[in-house]
Amino acid sequence: MAGGSVAAAGNEDGSRLWLRLDNANATAVITGVKGTAMTELQTYWQGGPVVLKRQKGIAKDGYTIKSQSGKTVISAASDAGLLYGAYHLLRLQQTGQSCENLDIREEPFYDLRILNHWDNPNGTCERGFAGKSIFLNPDPERMKMYARANASVGINGAVLNNVNAKPEALSTESLQKTKSIADQLRPYGIRVYLSINFASPIKVGGLKTADPLDAEVIKWWKDKVDEIYKLIPDFGGFLVKANSEGEPGPMDFGRTHADGANMLAGALKPHKGIVMWRAFVYNPQSSDRANQAYEEFMPLDGQFADNVIIQVKNGPIDFQPREPYSPLFTAMQKTPMMVEFQITQEYLGAANHLVYLAPMWQEFFSFVKPGSLRAMAGVANIGDDTNWCGHHFAQANWYAFGRAAWNPSLSPEQIADEWLKATFGLNDQFLSPVKQVMLDSREAAVNYMMPLGIHHVFAGGHHYGPEPWYSPKGVRADWTPPYYHRADSIGMGFDRTTTGSANVRQYPDELCRLYNDISTCPENLLTWFHHVPWDYRMKSGRTFWDELCHKYDDGVRQARQFLAVWDAMQPYVDSQRFSEVQRKLRIQARDSEWWRDACLLYFQTFSHRPIPQDMEHPVHNLDEMMKFRIPISMYENPVSGYNK
Missing domain, CATH: 3.30.379.10 (Chitobiase/beta-hexosaminidase domain 2-like)
Structure with missing residues (x-):
């Protein structure tokens, strides 16, 4: 249907994703x-x-x-x-x-187009907002739909378990379950991979050490890999998180990341398997968390085996609403690398906010040439919720990841257009306004959460909502927002210039000079690289403080506009999906106010400057917001945010 205002017939629950295909003609040959x-x-x-x-x-x-x-x-x-x-x-x-x-x-741009599931043996999904793991008790029909959805957008690999891997992932019982899943995915061109715990030789094999240069350890891994390939001949390989956030690794035994990765690569190579070794590392003693991956991995450039790929998050901190790209991507010239995006919205409103991520990924590829990478991985947003992703529009990010991994030059507009038509139909009166909402949604989220380069001012633990004041005793500094925003009476922001943490030196000379000078640094990264005075004059003519206030308010107005657009779409959407999306957009609009009010009122205690009169003023009280807690874990989606 190209036009008109006839409401979609019947209700839909989102379980068919974008594969809402009518049955074939009886005469199809x-x-x-x-x-x-x-x-x-x-x-x-x-x-x-x-x-x-x-x-x-x-x-x-x-x-x-x-x-x-x-x-x-x-x-x-x-x-x-x-x-x-x-x-x-x-x-x-x-x-x-x-x-x-x-x-x-x-033909696909990347040979390896892989989902990373952060699923645990007990069925919880770390940073998962759509229910339990689909692999806990795999339902054949559910697995078939999962496989079809992946194949339809070109995804050809799945890491089945959390990077914070439990050693039992390599037990014989667990491997039998992995074999069963692999058998169900194979007809759709999908290979399975496993995250491994580096201490598995100790915890599963009963050895006294997991030293990657120890002969018994090397033999244990060779035997374990041989066991896996007897069960799963097309097994893809291992994903490894080592010496990060308490996970064991080769450095526990005085060895390097290269020593650990190459030992595993040796066991996998006869079977044509690969090692994806994550560069998400940071040491609490480092002067700047953003520097850590570069400091640990650059000395090892060129020392990794040819079936090792270093998997690097798109930004140097941790999947923030906006980050510069990780400097490892342009610094490591002798080592195969792959990018890790986060499809699940750990830092972007979980399954409550509509945030279309293709523009973020396009922004990354404007700095990092797609051809410089070997593969593309995405942390999945999939669970056993009926609609798979917790939010009907979160399905678009799963779809967009697959399409972008197949062809990074596809525009966010084209991908959104495809997904909307497949998911909601061909009505022009629906497609144009809703596509614009999708395309604007990431920048809106940046505005109402963390504009102008602000980063990591989330609530502790579950990361839902603002807590720029979060700094409990006993928590390492780089897990707290004040470490990043560094607000004081002079201004706010992290000085990463050559006279600060010198993070800018990790970038190519042209970008180093651009970022190092506050007058040339892009304003959307200003507080990422600079401690910006409150009265610094911005390109708009406003002071930094006034610009910050207006950016937050812009985000609130955008979130409200998204809701208004959706409200007008009722004639074109089935009632179930219309109502479910509407409820989410109402949460998003309220949360945007919460973000604006919490951040501006808190930062105002440092700036001592008034909220500009030409914008809406906060409607909540700082003391009440500072007492508010959402009693959830990192494995579930909040019902809503602050609503007092």
């Missing part, structure tokens, strides 16, 4: 290579005859789609390529595009 691609087309294709054909000379996972003599011919060198081609054809059908006169050639 699909011939050629039998397999999952044929099954999908036989079930959902509504057009003319399709031929599935194996053809050499096409890149791994790539395919061609061509209209030939009244038929559509999908060619690929592998079953996975045929499946990706089939989903491409179905996407054209579903989004209302022409399926005639086709001449398409596609």
Whole structure:
């Protein structure tokens, strides 16, 4: 439907994600290579005859789609390529595009397009906001839908367990369960990987050490890897978090990250497995947490085995609403690297806020050339909630991750357009305003949470909501907001210039000079790199304090506008999804006020300057907000934020 105001018929619960495909025509004729691609087309294709054909000379996972003599011919060198081609054809059908006169050639930019699930053996999902793990008691139909959704956007790998790995992940019982999951995902071109605990030789194998250079340890890992591949011949490899946040690692035994990674790589290499070694490390003794990964990994550049990939978070701190890119990406020239994005919204309103992340990832790739990386990983936002992600629009970030990993040059606009059409239909009166909400949502969240380079001023523990004052006794400084905002009577921000922590020196010379000078530093990163005086004159002509106030208020007005736009969409959306999204947007609008009021009133105790008269003033009281706590863990989504 291209127009009109007819409400969508029936209710939908989001369980079909973006694969809301009608059944195929009874006359649809699909011939050629039998397999999952044929099954999908036989079930959902509504057009003319399709031929599935194996053809050499096409890149791994790539395919061609061509209209030939009244038929559509999908060619690929592998079953996975045929499946990706089939989903491409179905996407054209579903989004209302022409399926005639086709001449398409596609291949993925990255060979490895991997979801990282932070799922625990007890079924909890760290930073998960959509219920329990789908792998706890895998339901065959649920697993099939999970596999179809991933394959439809080109995702070809899944790390099944938390990077804070429990040693029992490598027990024989757990490996049998991993085998069962791998068997269910394999027909959709998805390989499984495991996060491992570096101390497993001690805790599972009963050895006295996990020293990566110890002969018994090396043998234990070789035997364990051989055991895994006997069960799962196409097992992908290991993801490792080591010597970070209390997790064990090679440095516990006087060894380096390279020693640990290369030992594991040696065990995996005969099976063509890989090691993804995370660079998320920080030492409480470092002068600046943002410097730590560079300080630990740069001396090791070029020392890693060729089947080791260093997995680096997009920013140098921890998935903040806005960060500069991690300087490791441009500094390490001799080591394969991959980026780790966070699809789940640990720092962006959990499953209560609509925040479309493709613009954030596009911003990252404007600094880091996609071709400089080997792979792309995303921390999943998937659980056993009916709608999979806790928020109907959070599904868009799962979709966007897959599409961007396949082709990083796809624009956020194109990806949003595809997802909206597949998920909600083709009504133009719905698509245009809601797509604009999606495209504006990340910047709005930055505005009402942490504008102008402010970072990590979240509540302790679960990270939902503002607590710029959070600084309990006994907690290490770099786990507290004052470590980052450093507000005082002069100004606020972390001095990372050459006369401060010198973090700017980790960037290429051109960026170092740009960031080091407060007059040239981009204003959206100003307090990231500078301790900015309250009366510093901004490009708008306002003082820094007044600009900060207005940015927060801009975010509140944007969040309210998102709700207003959605309220007007009722004629075009089924009542269940309309109501569920509306409730979330109301929470987001209230939370935006909470963020603005808590941050401005708290920072005002340092600035001693008035809130500008040409904006809405806070409506909450600082003392009451400072007493407010949400009694949740890092494994659940809050019902709402501050609502006194």
